[in-house]
Amino acid sequence: MARKDDPQTVEYETRAKNLLKAELKRRGVTYAQLAERLATMDIHETERNLNNKISRGGFSAAFLLQCLEAVGASSLRLSE
Structure with missing residues (x-):
């Protein structure tokens, strides 16, 4: 398992x-709006929790997919 301080991680x-x-x-979605959209999926996060979690970047793949689904993303470009 990769360590949290590993440069690759x-x-x-x-x-x-x-x-x-x-x-x-x-998509012009604020953290408050994301919280509302996640709530409709029975995922309860406050605006502040979302801000902290996303700012840290150490969230799960499941959380990333939940957020993308909540904003209506059907694809994700990994590089420009």
């Missing part, structure tokens, strides 16, 4: 965080 967490933030920005 940090790199991928940063990439995941940036991908999610970019998708939210592209």
